[in-house]
Amino acid sequence: MTLIEEMGHATYGVRDLEHAVEFFRDVCQLEVSERRPDTVFLTGDNRHHWVRLDRRDTPGLLRLGYRAVDAAAIDEVAARLDRLGVAHRRRDDLAGDRVTGALRFQAPDGVEYEIYEQMLTLPASPAPARGIACLLHAVIFVPDVAAARAFYTEALGMLVSDRIEEVITFLRCGNEYHHSLAVARGQAGTLDHIAMLVEDIEDVLRFRAHGALTGSLAGDVVKHVASNSVSVYLSDQIEGIGVEYCNGHDRIADQSYGGRLIKAGPTTVNAWAGGFAARPEPGPGRAVPPGHGGGTAAGDAASHGAPDDNEPADTAEPSSVELSSVES
Numbered sequence: 001m002t003l004i005e006e007m008g009h010a011t012y013g014v015r016d017l018e019h020a021v022e023f024f025r026d027v028c029q030l031e032v033s034e035r036r037p038d039t040v041f042l043t044g045d046n047r048h049h050w051v052r053l054d055r056r057d058t059p060g061l062l063r064l065g066y067r068a069v070d071a072a073a074i075d076e077v078a079a080r081l082d083r084l085g086v087a088h089r090r091r092d093d094l095a096g097d098r099v100t101g102a103l104r105f106q107a108p109d110g111v112e113y114e115i116y117e118q119m120l121t122l123p124a125s126p127a128p129a130r131g132i133a134c135l136l137h138a139v140i141f142v143p144d145v146a147a148a149r150a151f152y153t154e155a156l157g158m159l160v161s162d163r164i165e166e167v168i169t170f171l172r173c174g175n176e177y178h179h180s181l182a183v184a185r186g187q188a189g190t191l192d193h194i195a196m197l198v199e200d201i202e203d204v205l206r207f208r209a210h211g212a213l214t215g216s217l218a219g220d221v222v223k224h225v226a227s228n229s230v231s232v233y234l235s236d237q238i239e240g241i242g243v244e245y246c247n248g249h250d251r252i253a254d255q256s257y258g259g260r261l262i263k264a265g266p267t268t269v270n271a272w273a274g275g276f277a278a279r280p281e282p283g284p285g286r287a288v289p290p291g292h293g294g295g296t297a298a299g300d301a302a303s304h305g306a307p308d309d310n311e312p313a314d315t316a317e318p319s320s321v322e323l324s325s326v327e328s
């Protein structure tokens with residue numbers, strides 16, 4: 001039973017509000033849709049916001065927003081949370097939140113969610129045309145991937161797309177994209193990155209170039225095995241924000257698809273990590289640094305989730321957003 005249609009927004013606490021606005025506007029190419037003294041909303045289309053920035057003393061994820069398929073679905077989520085013993089509260093503050101019918105709760109992994117019915121629609125998108133199609137997904141860290149997988153499937157009706165051992169699980173919603181949420185093994189309640197879908201591979205490359213020019217590029221372009229997407233990551237080290245731009249993200253229309261259980265390793269995170277296979281002719285193949293997928297800390301986890309043929313086992317836990325190689 002589909003309850004959640006899509007990811008709607010991410011809300012960050014940031015110490016330097018203007019710096020964070022500049023990152024999302026000038027680097028990420030979103031545009032401000034509403035500004036208050038301590039809160040700024042930004043969007044990439046005619047939905048009121050994809051990102052909300054709240055001034056805080058401590059930076060970090062405050063909330064993830066997901067749009068429910070309808071009001072009845074929100075009632076169903078509330079009933080499921082009751083059965084799971086998870087506290088929740090209703091909220092209907094259009095003037096403050098810019099969404100209606102909100103249900104807020106904190107998941108057992110520590111992440112707060114806002115499941116809502118509708119978001120304000122703007123007359124037109126204020127954002128420049130940069131080939132950005134939509135806000136696609138969030139990747140969060142959880143202490144227990146199996147437990148998180150059970151919670152999000154039971155409470156929100158999300159479907160499992162693929163798993164990389166017990167390091168990352170990808171979960172999809174009604175819009176059928178390979179994942180609207182991924183849970184990666186790491187420090188509970190933290191966000192690795194959000195992702196935006198772009199329309200063409202050239203858009204990925206252009207964001208790569210823009211990231212290099214602005215000092216925001218976090219690794220090279222990668223090819224993810226699980227979602228089949230080609231991605232690049234930009235980051236803001238001051239506020240610890242990571243943003244992925246990806247193209248070619250698979251959609252899964254078959255609701256019965258339960259996903260693959262994929263071996264962790266660098267060529268899972270980045271199919272191109274091994275380079276071309278060496279030819280049998282003389283001449284050494286170029287050595288590729290093991291474990292480098294280019295992207296985020298969640299990708300580092302997936303690169304090292306299990307011993308690989310070409311590298312020693314390394315089960316170091318990711319501890320923060322450091323953008324160096326990812327999943328999706």
Ligand SMILES: [Fe+2]
Pocket residue numbers: 137139193194195244326327328
């Ligand atoms: Fe991603």
